[in-house]
Amino acid sequence: MNIIVCVKQVLDPDIPPAKFKVDSASKQVVPPEGIPPVINPYDAQAVELALRLKEKQGGKITVLTVGSDGADKAVKYAISMGADDGFVLSDEVFEGSDSFSMAYILSKAVEKIGEYDLVLCGRQAADWDEGLVGSIIAESLGTSLVTLAEDAEVVDEGLKVKRVTLDGYQAFIVPTPAVVTVSNEVGQARLPSGLGIISAARRQIPVWKAADTGIDPSLVGSAAARRKLFALSVPARERKCEIIEGETPAEAATKLAERLREAGAI
Amino acid sequence: MEQGFDAIVVGAGPAGCACAYKLAKAGLQALVIDRGKFAGAKNMWGGAFYGAELLELLPDFLEEAPFERYVTRQKISFLTVEDCLSIDFASPKFSQPAPHGFVILRSKFDRWFADKAQEAGAIVAPGLGADDLLWDGHRVTGIKAGNDELPASAVIACDGANSVMAQKAGLQTELSPEDMKQGVKEVIELPREVIEQRFNLSGREGMAWEFAGSCTQGLPGGGFIYTNQDSISIGIVAQLNALVKRKIQANDLLEGFKSHPEVARLIEGGKLVEYSGHLIPVSGINMMPELYRDGFLVAGDAAALVLGTGLILEGANFAVASGIAAAETVIKAKEKGDFSRESLSTYQKLLEESYVLKDLKTFKKAPHFLENPHIYNLYPELACDLARRIFIGDGQPRKTTWNTLRGSLKGKASLLQILPDLWWGKGAI
Amino acid sequence: MNTISIEDKLAVNKFDIDKDVHIRIDEDICQTCNHHACIYVCPANCYKLSDGRITFSYEGCLECGSCNVACDKGAIDWTLPRPGFGICYQYG
Numbered sequence: 001m002n003i004i005v006c007v008k009q010v011l012d013p014d015i016p017p018a019k020f021k022v023d024s025a026s027k028q029v030v031p032p033e034g035i036p037p038v039i040n041p042y043d044a045q046a047v048e049l050a051l052r053l054k055e056k057q058g059g060k061i062t063v064l065t066v067g068s069d070g071a072d073k074a075v076k077y078a079i080s081m082g083a084d085d086g087f088v089l090s091d092e093v094f095e096g097s098d099s100f101s102m103a104y105i106l107s108k109a110v111e112k113i114g115e116y117d118l119v120l121c122g123r124q125a126a127d128w129d130e131g132l133v134g135s136i137i138a139e140s141l142g143t144s145l146v147t148l149a150e151d152a153e154v155v156d157e158g159l160k161v162k163r164v165t166l167d168g169y170q171a172f173i174v175p176t177p178a179v180v181t182v183s184n185e186v187g188q189a190r191l192p193s194g195l196g197i198i199s200a201a202r203r204q205i206p207v208w209k210a211a212d213t214g215i216d217p218s219l220v221g222s223a224a225a226r227r228k229l230f231a232l233s234v235p236a237r238e239r240k241c242e243i244i245e246g247e248t249p250a251e252a253a254t255k256l257a258e259r260l261r262e263a264g265a266i
Numbered sequence: 267m268e269q270g271f272d273a274i275v276v277g278a279g280p281a282g283c284a285c286a287y288k289l290a291k292a293g294l295q296a297l298v299i300d301r302g303k304f305a306g307a308k309n310m311w312g313g314a315f316y317g318a319e320l321l322e323l324l325p326d327f328l329e330e331a332p333f334e335r336y337v338t339r340q341k342i343s344f345l346t347v348e349d350c351l352s353i354d355f356a357s358p359k360f361s362q363p364a365p366h367g368f369v370i371l372r373s374k375f376d377r378w379f380a381d382k383a384q385e386a387g388a389i390v391a392p393g394l395g396a397d398d399l400l401w402d403g404h405r406v407t408g409i410k411a412g413n414d415e416l417p418a419s420a421v422i423a424c425d426g427a428n429s430v431m432a433q434k435a436g437l438q439t440e441l442s443p444e445d446m447k448q449g450v451k452e453v454i455e456l457p458r459e460v461i462e463q464r465f466n467l468s469g470r471e472g473m474a475w476e477f478a479g480s481c482t483q484g485l486p487g488g489g490f491i492y493t494n495q496d497s498i499s500i501g502i503v504a505q506l507n508a509l510v511k512r513k514i515q516a517n518d519l520l521e522g523f524k525s526h527p528e529v530a531r532l533i534e535g536g537k538l539v540e541y542s543g544h545l546i547p548v549s550g551i552n553m554m555p556e557l558y559r560d561g562f563l564v565a566g567d568a569a570a571l572v573l574g575t576g577l578i579l580e581g582a583n584f585a586v587a588s589g590i591a592a593a594e595t596v597i598k599a600k601e602k603g604d605f606s607r608e609s610l611s612t613y614q615k616l617l618e619e620s621y622v623l624k625d626l627k628t629f630k631k632a633p634h635f636l637e638n639p640h641i642y643n644l645y646p647e648l649a650c651d652l653a654r655r656i657f658i659g660d661g662q663p664r665k666t667t668w669n670t671l672r673g674s675l676k677g678k679a680s681l682l683q684i685l686p687d688l689w690w691g692k693g694a695i
Numbered sequence: 696m697n698t699i700s701i702e703d704k705l706a707v708n709k710f711d712i713d714k715d716v717h718i719r720i721d722e723d724i725c726q727t728c729n730h731h732a733c734i735y736v737c738p739a740n741c742y743k744l745s746d747g748r749i750t751f752s753y754e755g756c757l758e759c760g761s762c763n764v765a766c767d768k769g770a771i772d773w774t775l776p777r778p779g780f781g782i783c784y785q786y787g
Contacts, residue, residue: 193414543757
């Protein structure tokens with residue numbers, strides 16, 4: 001089974017909250033000094049699902065990412081987990097692309113790779129949390145789509161995917177090729193192995209520019225963006241502390257419960 | 267199984283990166299691993315690198331290296347609770363013909379240095395730690411990392427003050443709190459112009475400032491301030507066993523130091539952006555482990571190659587020099603096809619011929635001498651008291667300087683107490 | 696000048712906290728200890744003495760190894776966090 005996994009580099013979600021800054025004027029997030037970006041955790045889980053499928057079915061895992069300098073690190077991380085191959089899609093014209101353009105860029109690369117049974121994406125990126133790219137890739141490739149997968153297995157008719165719902169799951173059987181977005185219920189992504197890290201460190205990740213995959217430059221970049229950002233700011237948070245007292249612990253607890261109900265917290 | 271490397275370097279600090287860089291330049295298959303998420307993620311220090319090693323090793327250093335500032339002012343201050351007596355040394359010699367000292371933040375710098383080793387051809391693998399060594403009889407034949415076995419002709423331990431590798435190799439025994447100092451540091455963000463104005467600097471000029479006296483409340487150690495571009499590094503170094511004896515945390519000393527009137531004004535309005543801590547091996551040659559065995563070498567802090575003379579505490583230049591010497595040794599061993607203990611003894615010879623072991627031998631007695639509490643309470647007190655008597659008139663007729671000094675000493679110390687210190691100090695520092 | 700607590704200082708640091716605990720202490724041995732060196736040498740307040748008992752939390756650990764060097768009772772089973780986890784210095 002040939003699987004293509006689309007991954008994105010995001011701001012390290014573990015940065016201390018006080019160090020998260022945005023520049024409201026340019027409407028951009030200011031990356032914190034000295035903390036390199038990481039692979040989107042949901043995408044690492046997509047790689048995890050790909051590896052589990054490969055372990056059962058055999059096949060090849062190819063990783064794609066869109067980005068500039070240092071984007072190869074996300075691909076290398078996936079390779080250190082066990083993926084076979086990967087490409088960085090990088091071009092000046094890509095800058096400022098929205099989810100539609102990103103999906104277009106990735107779809108063109110998927111088409112260039114050609115032989116694939118499954119495209120996996122994380123359910124959303126941990127930076128903007130839009131969760132659009134996977135679905136739009138399916139739309140532009142014209143394949144079947146299942147979102148929020150927690151598991152997948154190969155069956156005679158194609159692929160059986162468990163999709164997370166609020167109180168359980170749905171099971172779909174879809175023909176391949178298919179696009180599946182992977183939810184965190186799939187479980188923790190494995191950590192890279194020593195040999196994986198070394199083999200990834202040895203690799204040079206090829207870079208495909210717009211022309212390499214036949215991308216129409218007028219369909220990407222900020223000029224083509226359909227989604228416009230109007231304002232960006234960090235919401236002000238207020239913290240208050242109230243001490244609830246009582247003669248006995250039981251009384252204090254009752255008062256606390258009342259207070260919480262009053263505040264609408266429970 | 268992975269095909270063997272010529273050398274596996276454990277730890278991507280100054281010793282490890284210098285070693286891997288040199289090995290790769292000579293065409294050897296070198297792997298450098300580091301348990302940090304990226305090279306430098308686990309590394310901290312006070313702040314400055316002195317010497318020409320980096321300039322010689324890395325041709326792009328001056329243009330490319332992410333150092334903060336050149337050291338153009340070197341200041342030493344003696345503190346009492348209220349007073350501060352300083353020697354502020356500025357000289358064009360600091361930066362001519364080439365800068366001699368660089369204020370560096372390690373997380374950024376080590377990452378760059380590791381990239382340089384990678385460009386030179388080394389395999390750099392952060393996120394990978396060595397759990398154990400592989401053995402063939404007495405010979406180290408590689409490392410164990412998780413479930414993976416990575417064979418190599420030589421393993422070079424550059425894994426810092428708590429060298430797990432040197433211990434696993436049976437070279438370093440348990441470390442003793444008498445031999446270690448603890449460094450704690452804050453990085454405090456301030457606007458560049460404020461830093462330059464407060465420290466009398468411009469452009470890339472920088473200051474390295476050491477403090478002795480009340481900042482450690484009389485414990486062996488000192489305070490330091492280094493100016494970065496947009497922040498300052500401020501910290502305390504204190505003898506580990508002395509903290510236990512005094513029942514005080516290094517952070518308490520740091521908070522006291524920060525509140526000294528002369529220091530508080532320098533950091534006023536700044537924003538804390540990082541708090542860090544680390545151990546420093548300070549007993550020099552007295553605690554130095556054996557530096558090599560079959561298939562194995564130790565460099566940098568892991569080998570306790572740190573020089574403390576009281577006025578300076580240097581380790582990074584020794585780390586780089588020892589990393590280079592280890593690389594040269596392994597390059598020769600590879601030519602001979604012999605990685606035995608005898609073949610690797612070249613390493614010791616190279617270090618003995620260089621300033622590394624020469625300096626450590628010269629200052630062999632310094633670590634013990636520097637435990638003398640007089641240095642951290644009596645002398646700073648005396649110095650400040652003398653300065654107070656000289657510079658602040660009290661309306662009384664002036665005395666000769668000699669008599670002023672005697673006045674300072676009175677009630678604090680007798681010549682009989684001081685003379686042994688002088689005699690002892692003469693041989694030690 | 697107001698002093699800042701160690702906890703507030705650690706809050707500005709970047710940590711990748713592992714679910715695996717990398718240091719374990721033998722509280723029974725700590726009970727018999729007469730100096731509690733660990734609480735003075737730990738720069739991150741990981742060791743705390745409350746009601747005569749030493750408690751330990753690994754989350755703010757700066758991985759300096761001071762506790763391991765200072766404890767002479769053999770109460771500390773000291774290792775480093777798994778690679779990639781623990782303190783991640785931005786400045787260093």
